[in-house]
Amino acid sequence: MLGLNLTESLGSRLKKERKRLGMTQVDFGKKIGVNRLAVLRNELGERCPDANYLLACQEIGVDVFYVLNGVKNVRLEFSKMEYSIRALLEILRDLDGEVDVKTLTAAVIQFYNTAPSLSSDQEQLNRANSQFATTLKSESKQ
Numbered sequence: 001m002l003g004l005n006l007t008e009s010l011g012s013r014l015k016k017e018r019k020r021l022g023m024t025q026v027d028f029g030k031k032i033g034v035n036r037l038a039v040l041r042n043e044l045g046e047r048c049p050d051a052n053y054l055l056a057c058q059e060i061g062v063d064v065f066y067v068l069n070g071v072k073n074v075r076l077e078f079s080k081m082e083y084s085i086r087a088l089l090e091i092l093r094d095l096d097g098e099v100d101v102k103t104l105t106a107a108v109i110q111f112y113n114t115a116p117s118l119s120s121d122q123e124q125l126n127r128a129n130s131q132f133a134t135t136l137k138s139e140s141k142q
Helices: 010-020 025-032 036-044 051-059 064-069 078-095 101-114 122-140
Strands: none
Touching (some): 010 036
C-alpha cells in the first residue's frame, strides 16, 4: 500500500499542518482565500478539499504530500536549513564545543521540524531559533 497512513484522516492531517504553521483557522483561511467555516469543514472531514484548496495550502507551506497520504515529505528546504545552520554555529560558539554529535543532530532535526515555512515572518523564525537554542543548551548540560 505504498506506506499510506490510513489510521489518520485527511482532515486531521490538514489540522496538524495548520497548527504546525502556527495559524488559527481564521488566519489559515485568510491566507488561502477561504473563510473559517471552510477550513473547519475540511478539518472535520465534512468536505474534501479540492485541488485549488490544496494548491493554496501548499503555497503557504503545508506539506500536501503528507496531507494526502500521511507520509511526511522529507525534502529539505535549503534556505531553512541554512538558517538553522547559522543559528547552530552561533550557539556552538557560546557553548565552546561542549555538544556531542547525537545532541547536535537531535537539535537540528527538532529545529527543522518546528521552524515555520519560508513564507512565514522573521518573528516566527526567531521564536523557532530561540527554542532551538534552549533545547541544544539543555541537552548539552545532561
